[in-house]
Amino acid sequence: MATEWPEIILTVICSLGFISLSKTFIHFARWMWVMFFRPLKNLKTYSSGAIITGSTDGTGKAISLELASSGPNILLVGQNPKKLEATSKEIRDTHGSHVEVKLVVIDFEKVNGEERVKKMEETTKGLDIGVLVNNTDMANPYPRYSHEEDFEFLDAIIKVNVEAITWVTRGVIKGMIRKKKGAIISIGFASCFVVPSFPLYTLYAATKAYSFW
Ligand SMILES: NC(=O)c1ccc[n+]([C@@H]2O[C@H](COP(=O)([O-])OP(=O)(O)OC[C@H]3O[C@@H](n4cnc5c(N)ncnc54)[C@H](OP(=O)(O)O)[C@@H]3O)[C@@H](O)[C@H]2O)c1
Numbered sequence: 001m002a003t004e005w006p007e008i009i010l011t012v013i014c015s016l017g018f019i020s021l022s023k024t025f026i027h028f029a030r031w032m033w034v035m036f037f038r039p040l041k042n043l044k045t046y047s048s049g050a051i052i053t054g055s056t057d058g059t060g061k062a063i064s065l066e067l068a069s070s071g072p073n074i075l076l077v078g079q080n081p082k083k084l085e086a087t088s089k090e091i092r093d094t095h096g097s098h099v100e101v102k103l104v105v106i107d108f109e110k111v112n113g114e115e116r117v118k119k120m121e122e123t124t125k126g127l128d129i130g131v132l133v134n135n136t137d138m139a140n141p142y143p144r145y146s147h148e149e150d151f152e153f154l155d156a157i158i159k160v161n162v163e164a165i166t167w168v169t170r171g172v173i174k175g176m177i178r179k180k181k182g183a184i185i186s187i188g189f190a191s192c193f194v195v196p197s198f199p200l201y202t203l204y205a206a207t208k209a210y211s212f213w
Pocket of ligand 1: 057059078108109135
């Protein structure tokens, strides 16, 4: 007996629904694997040297202290020389004087792309850098509609959260490619992709999404 049209249409719709659901399930399963089950990468095996931007406070400082426990070369990047010195001292006090800490003062709001690349290339020349942590962060001081942001802030947040990652990475990636080894970690902000929009922090969320490139 010939198959009825309604049956064919129903089969096609069910198949499409099954494919769509399977895609969603695979996406979710992959996310669960990456977030909770994938074995952690041991950054300490990448090399003896690491660069951490925004290393003078919060997460960046904690990461610097942790990475210094494994390697003799730590390069701290920050905008404030006094805070950089203080972090460097804390690393030496914690891990001993065999840890060589280099400091690079860069205000990402002020220097241009080429300057940043040159500075990173010069500073890392001859160093065995295997890990780069892009951690520098600038956020709205308080919630605001994007049309209320002043020009200086718009300019600065893009320079610090987007351009800095681009240019610092560019400044160290060639060395990693030569060695065929390296880890580049850009610290993002999970809420900017978990929720569909981030009202009153629109530009901040957009710039942080850049870390997931
Ligand atoms: N804190 C949270 O709740 C949270 C949540 C999710 C994700 N994160 C992410 O985690 C990372 C660290 O966050 P955090 O809260 O630890 O940040 P934080 O304490 O505010 O530290 C930010 C770092 O960036 C540096 N920095 C800011 N502007 C700079 C500029 N123009 N030039 C050079 N350096 C500059 C700061 O230097 P100074 O010390 O000199 O100002 C500081 O070392 C960020 O990427 C953030 O998006 C944070």
